[in-house]
Amino acid sequence: MRTDTGQVFRLEDYRPSDYHIPLTDLTFRLSPDSTRVISELTIERRDGISGTPPLVLDGDGLVLKRVELDGKALAPSAYEATPESLVIANPPAGKRFRLLIETEIAPSQNQALMGLYRSNGVYCTQCEAEGFRRITYFLDRPDILSVYTVRIEAKRDEAPLLLANGNPGERGDLGDGRHFAVWHDPFPKPSYLFALVAGDLGLVSDSFVTASGREVALAIYVEHGKERLATYAMDSLKRSMRWDEEVFGREYDLDVFNIVAVSDFNMGAMENKGLNVFNDKYVLADEETATDADFANIEAIIAHEYFHNWTGNRITCRDWFQLCLKEGLTVFRDHEFSADQRSRAVKRIAEVRTLRAHQFPEDQGPLAHPVRPRRYREINNFYTATVYEKGSEVVRMIRTILGADMFRKGMDLYFERHDGDAATIEDFLQVFEDASGRDLSQFALWYHQAGTPNVTVAASHNAASNEFTLEIEQSVPPTPSESRKRLMHIPLAFGLVGQDGKDIAYAAVDGASVEDGVIHLRKRRHVVTFSGVAERPAISLNRGFSAPITLSIEQKPEDLMFLARHDGDAFSRWQAFNTLLTDALIAATRNVLGGKKPAFAKELVELAGIIAGDETLEHAFRALAISLPGEADIARDIGANIDPDAIHAAREALVGAIAETNQSHFKALYEKLGASGSFSPDATSAGRRALRNVLLDYLSILPHGEMLAADHFSAATNMTDRAAALMVLAHRHPKSAEAVNALAAFEEKYRSDALVMDKWFQIQAAMPGQDAVDLVRRLTAHPAFSMANPNRVRSLIGTFASANQTGFHRADGTGYKFFVETVLAVEKRNPQVAARLATALRSWRSLEPGRQAKAREALLAISAAENLSADLRDIVERTLA
Ligand code: PHE
Ligand code: ZN
Numbered sequence: 001m002r003t004d005t006g007q008v009f010r011l012e013d014y015r016p017s018d019y020h021i022p023l024t025d026l027t028f029r030l031s032p033d034s035t036r037v038i039s040e041l042t043i044e045r046r047d048g049i050s051g052t053p054p055l056v057l058d059g060d061g062l063v064l065k066r067v068e069l070d071g072k073a074l075a076p077s078a079y080e081a082t083p084e085s086l087v088i089a090n091p092p093a094g095k096r097f098r099l100l101i102e103t104e105i106a107p108s109q110n111q112a113l114m115g116l117y118r119s120n121g122v123y124c125t126q127c128e129a130e131g132f133r134r135i136t137y138f139l140d141r142p143d144i145l146s147v148y149t150v151r152i153e154a155k156r157d158e159a160p161l162l163l164a165n166g167n168p169g170e171r172g173d174l175g176d177g178r179h180f181a182v183w184h185d186p187f188p189k190p191s192y193l194f195a196l197v198a199g200d201l202g203l204v205s206d207s208f209v210t211a212s213g214r215e216v217a218l219a220i221y222v223e224h225g226k227e228r229l230a231t232y233a234m235d236s237l238k239r240s241m242r243w244d245e246e247v248f249g250r251e252y253d254l255d256v257f258n259i260v261a262v263s264d265f266n267m268g269a270m271e272n273k274g275l276n277v278f279n280d281k282y283v284l285a286d287e288e289t290a291t292d293a294d295f296a297n298i299e300a301i302i303a304h305e306y307f308h309n310w311t312g313n314r315i316t317c318r319d320w321f322q323l324c325l326k327e328g329l330t331v332f333r334d335h336e337f338s339a340d341q342r343s344r345a346v347k348r349i350a351e352v353r354t355l356r357a358h359q360f361p362e363d364q365g366p367l368a369h370p371v372r373p374r375r376y377r378e379i380n381n382f383y384t385a386t387v388y389e390k391g392s393e394v395v396r397m398i399r400t401i402l403g404a405d406m407f408r409k410g411m412d413l414y415f416e417r418h419d420g421d422a423a424t425i426e427d428f429l430q431v432f433e434d435a436s437g438r439d440l441s442q443f444a445l446w447y448h449q450a451g452t453p454n455v456t457v458a459a460s461h462n463a464a465s466n467e468f469t470l471e472i473e474q475s476v477p478p479t480p481s482e483s484r485k486r487l488m489h490i491p492l493a494f495g496l497v498g499q500d501g502k503d504i505a506y507a508a509v510d511g512a513s514v515e516d517g518v519i520h521l522r523k524r525r526h527v528v529t530f531s532g533v534a535e536r537p538a539i540s541l542n543r544g545f546s547a548p549i550t551l552s553i554e555q556k557p558e559d560l561m562f563l564a565r566h567d568g569d570a571f572s573r574w575q576a577f578n579t580l581l582t583d584a585l586i587a588a589t590r591n592v593l594g595g596k597k598p599a600f601a602k603e604l605v606e607l608a609g610i611i612a613g614d615e616t617l618e619h620a621f622r623a624l625a626i627s628l629p630g631e632a633d634i635a636r637d638i639g640a641n642i643d644p645d646a647i648h649a650a651r652e653a654l655v656g657a658i659a660e661t662n663q664s665h666f667k668a669l670y671e672k673l674g675a676s677g678s679f680s681p682d683a684t685s686a687g688r689r690a691l692r693n694v695l696l697d698y699l700s701i702l703p704h705g706e707m708l709a710a711d712h713f714s715a716a717t718n719m720t721d722r723a724a725a726l727m728v729l730a731h732r733h734p735k736s737a738e739a740v741n742a743l744a745a746f747e748e749k750y751r752s753d754a755l756v757m758d759k760w761f762q763i764q765a766a767m768p769g770q771d772a773v774d775l776v777r778r779l780t781a782h783p784a785f786s787m788a789n790p791n792r793v794r795s796l797i798g799t800f801a802s803a804n805q806t807g808f809h810r811a812d813g814t815g816y817k818f819f820v821e822t823v824l825a826v827e828k829r830n831p832q833v834a835a836r837l838a839t840a841l842r843s844w845r846s847l848e849p850g851r852q853a854k855a856r857e858a859l860l861a862i863s864a865a866e867n868l869s870a871d872l873r874d875i876v877e878r879t880l881a
Contacts, residue, residue: 005870011321011374017139018053019091020044022188024146026136028116030123030154030198032108035116036065039101039136041146043091052093057086057101057137060115060130064137066102086137103136110134111788111829119264120223122199123159124277128270129320129379132191142317143422145188152198153180159198161221165189165273167255185273187253188420190316195272197221197260204230208238208252211245216252221260222283229284232295232681233259233302240303243337248411250310259283259302263754266790266832267383269301271308278305281755281791287679287718289756292686294719299341304334310415318422320379324371324447325425327383328391335392342683345570346620352545352571353624353633355393359385359548361636363452365842366879368479372425372447377874380832386450393548394446400491400518400546401443402436410435442489442522450479453488455521457553461536468496468506468533473525474549480881490521493546493569496530496537501566507532518546538562540576543569555579561607570621577611577625580604581654585634588650593643598653602661609662612695613669620687623694628654631805635846642847644805648768652701659698670695679718686720693724700728710738713745719756722746727763734767757784758795765799765807772807773815776800780822787825790833797822801840808840809847813854816841820861823872831869838862838875856880 023042028035043055064081067074070092080087091097110117115134116125125131133140150164156179162171166185173179201221208216218237220230237259244250254274265279282301285294311333312326339347362368362385369382371391376382399407410432418427425447429440458471472492476485494517498504511528513520519528538559542551563576581604588598611617611625628651635642659666673692679685700709706729713725726746729739743760750756761784765776779785779796786792801808801819808815819840827834844855862868863876 007377009320009376009379011319011372014319014321016046017141017144018046018049019055019139020046021139021144021146023149024138025149025151027151028153028196028198030107030152030159032118033106035105035107037103037105037116037136039103039138041099041101041138042096043099044096045091052091055088055091055099057088058130058133058140059084059086059103059137060133062086062134062137063104064101065104066100068100070098071100081137101137105135112832113264113266113790113830114832116196117264119262121158122197122201122260122262123154124197124199124260124262125195125272126266126270126277127194127272128192130192132194135194138191140191142190142192142319145190145316145420145422147188148183148185148194150183150185150196151180152183152196153178154198157200159200161197161199161201163195163197163221163258163260163275165193165195165275167274185254187273187314189273189313190422193271193273193313193316195270195275195277197275197277200224201260202227204234206234206238208241208257210241210251212251214251214255216241216254217256219256219258220283221258222280223261223263226261226284229286229289230261232285233283233298236299236302237306239299239341240306240337243303243340244307244310244333247336247340248310248333248408250307250415252309253314257306259305263791264789266830269305271305271312273309273313276305278302279791281758284755285681287681287720289719289750289753291720291723291759292681292689295681295686296338296342296683300334300338303337304330307333307337314420315414315418316422318424320376320382321373322424323379323382324387324391324394325423325428327388328371328393329395329428331388331392332395335396343618343620343687345574346618346624346683346687348544348571349574349621349624351389355385355389355545355548356636357630357632359389360452360550361632361843362386362839363390363450363479364477364636365845366480366881367839367842367875368450370448370450374448378835378870380871381835381874390548393545397443397446397491397547398432398440400493401440401489401520402432402438403516406436407432440489442487445486445488449476449485449488450482451476451485453490453547453549455490455492455542455547455549455551457539457541457551459539459553461533463534463536466532466534468530468537470519470528470539471525472512472519472521472528474521475524480878487522487524490547490549492519492521492541493517493543494519495540495543495568495572496533497540497563497567498535498537501568503568504533504535504537506530517543538567540567540569540572542575543567543572545571545575557583557601557603561603564607564611564625574621574625577607578629580607582629582634582637585629585647585650585654586638588653589634589638589643589646592646592649592653598650600654600657605657605661608658609665612662612691613665618684618687619673619691620683623687623690626658626698627694632803635805636843638846640846641849642809642851644809645811648806655698656701659701662698663702666695666698670699689718689720689724693721696724697728697732700732706733706736706738709733710742713738713742719759723759723763726760727766730763730767734769734771751784754784754789754791758791761785761792761795762799762803765796766804768804768806770807770810772800772804773810773818776807777818788829790830793826793833793837797826798837798840801837809851809855811850813851813857816854816858820858823862824865827869827872831871834869835871835875838872838879842879844879 025040027038061083107116107118114131152162162181164183169182171181202224204220204227206218259276261278261280261283269278311329413431453476456473461468496504508531512526560576567573591598634647709728716722
């Protein structure tokens with residue numbers, strides 16, 4: 001484990017390297033406890049460098065066995081090797097030289113899951129961001145692009161399968177049970193995209209013919225016996241390949257595309273050139289074991305990693321500050337793909353819910369940072385919702401500002417101009433300026449300035465002059481180390497909705513530039529006047545969530561109710577109802593805190609019933625619309641002095657009110673939707689299940705609800721329905737025999753299926769109330785749980801800390817105490833996973849004073865631990881700052 005050096009890396013300190021490595025030849029002699037890595041590098045001094053500056057190669061925990069320069073052993077006085085670096089003080093004067101480095105590593109002992117490690121007997125690598133230096137000494141930075149040839153040697157019975165990046169080459173036998181394979185990747189790439197996999201795995205194969213007629217062999221490798229479970233992933237891959245050709249004009253470029261599913265993985269998946277490595281949770285699925293959400297995630301993540309081949313691999317990042325160059329853009333691409341494969345409106349609503357749930361709290365708390373950060377201590381901690389999700393929103397805004405055609409022109413120019421480059425955000429913005437002739441300099445602040453902008457709007461209608469006026473003001477709240485903010489360019493899509501539900505045409509507009517239904521805010525304050533507006537419209541703002549902002553506007557409940565039914569923009573229809581629900585929940589929370597019974601407007605409660613039954617709307621949309629904001633959403637909107645118990649009580653009260661009022665209607669609808677017949681994972685079928693399961697959630701709060709849920713559970717023919725029923729039972733009727741029995745039956749049935757047991761852990765970890773912490777502590781001793789596996793840790797501990805508001809934030813602080821112990825235990829093995837867990841406390845300052853003090857103690861306890869990793873120290877210190 002790398003302990004903290006306290007070093008801060010700054011964007012402004014970027015310098016190109018003095019040396020390049022045009023060619024990298026690697027030989028791996030694999031063995032679990034002592035693998036030898038022989039790296040033969042062709043190194044070149046960069047043009048314009050005078051003299052022979054020292055060559056400083058990065059390492060991390062390495063043991064050097066041999067070093068040769070141009071074929072001769074290097075004298076010990078000519079270099080200095082530590083686990084962290086290999087320095088050659090006086091490299092040869094010639095422009096090019098060859099360096100051979102042999103290191104020894106122990107994959108079986110690698111628990112951090114960075115570099116070369118073993119997962120379930122399979123050798124695999126993870127090199128992003130700085131894992132390659134745990135394999136061999138190298139210029140381990142993304143602007144060093146090298147052509148790799150990789151030779152793997154291993155015992156044939158231990159690893160019949162030998163994979164690396166690029167295209168397959170020679171293979172053969174080495175005698176005494178060993179064999180080898182050679183792989184060559186013709187595309188120069190940074191070290192973080194290097195990958196190797198070796199083991200005994202089952203194969204699912206297929207093929208794809210590209211637009212220009214080249215045949216690509218596709219393969220997904222999974223644990224033997226699980227081949228059947230990769231069908232949906234393979235189908236998603238082929239659809240992704242076709243879509244990238246059709247929508248972005250991007251063809252695949254190698255003869256093979258390989259995906260390997262592993263069960264121990266720090267993140268979701270990794271886009272290594274031609275050899276994607278996946279967390280098996282994002283590959284394996286069938287109706288019996290995966291939910292509709294799992295299917296949607298598989299489709300999205302397969303697409304995401306595939307799309308990286310162009311946005312990330314062919315064009316990579318100059319340095320890690322530019323991470324959003326590949327991530328924000330690739331998330332945008334995978335969002336668009338899913339929108340095209342499913343329902344665009346429903347997808348957009350889901351994206352915005354995720355953004356608000358994960359990115360907004362980050363942007364509004366101590367861990368806030370710009371989409372393109374300027375400094376970091378540990379790059380692993382910058383794979384954040386801001387870089388990924390807000391990064392995607394920024395790309396979406398570029399498209400909104402330029403229009404779809406000009407955006408595509410800009411993208412084409414990006415691929416044309418930068419193919420083979422390690423590029424920057426400036427390069428990216430430049431192509432859109434050049435393609436469109438627009439000035440994006442103010443817009444660029446979205447990359448450079450942290451914080452969620454707030455836009456305040458006051459609307460008024462003057463019936464005498466037929467004028468409708470919007471007074472609009474923007475402000476960006478201060479964030480850590482950025483107290484003064486500059487004014488942003490905010491594209492605000494809007495509509496003036498008339499009494500017939502149609503957008504009203506206006507004669508002219510003044511006070512801001514308005515194009516294609518978008519107001520462009522550039523100043524602190526705009527007074528936007530629409531003339532020729534005879535009737536008072538309902539104003540629909542930030543349609544489609546055109547900008548990632550918070551909006552403050554006083555709107556009459558009648559207007560919101562009207563928009564919830566009639567807004568021409570489906571997202572805004574959802575938003576209007578969601579705003580009504582949120583307002584009601586905030587008021588109800590206040591009531592609970594004041595010792596009063598929460599009360600809800602009859603119109604609101606009835607509207608939930610009307611939307612649920614509106615046959616003109618998609619099932620999935622209806623399901624999303626009537627799903628109440630989560631407890632964390634309500635907490636975020638309240639913003640300060642949070643008491644999670646009051647929020648929970650308020651939310652349950654609204655569930656109850658909606659269920660009671662709409663009881664017979666919901667029951668009839670629930671029956672009508674019926675148990676699903678034969679299963680299909682498509683979006684329409686999934687939407688139907690989603691609506692039925694939301695209805696179950698409501699009906700379960702009524703008398704005998706546990707019996708309905710138990711029936712739902714036992715009649716379920718797929719995991720979506722089964723898990724939904726189990727959740728309702730465990731969360732709403734935890735003490736009932738029905739819940740106890742269902743949890744036991746589920747455990748019995750799936751005890752040997754790790755991914756399904758994750759759901760069992762998750763459901764229990766999210767069980768509201770005082771008892772959760774003891775339950776979760778007990779479950780850490782369950783045979784299916786393991787501190788060493790990131791998926792298990794995230795399911796049980798991660799869910800408890802980030803999705804159980806009442807349990808984790810228990811007033812007596814026992815939730816936090818348990819959390820401190822667990823984070824430190826995880827850190828011993830895997831600092832990266834521990835650091836991510838620790839972000840669960842980032843909003844501690846919004847809690848009421850009692851909990852706040854206890855949360856602070858917990859953070860201090862972590863920071864006082866000895867030998868803290870750079871990863872965890874960075875998070876904890878920024879959170880406390
Ligand atoms: N680059 C991966 C992705 O976004 C994420 C990742 C980062 C995976 C770091 C592993 C390590 O697709
Ligand atoms: Zn990515």
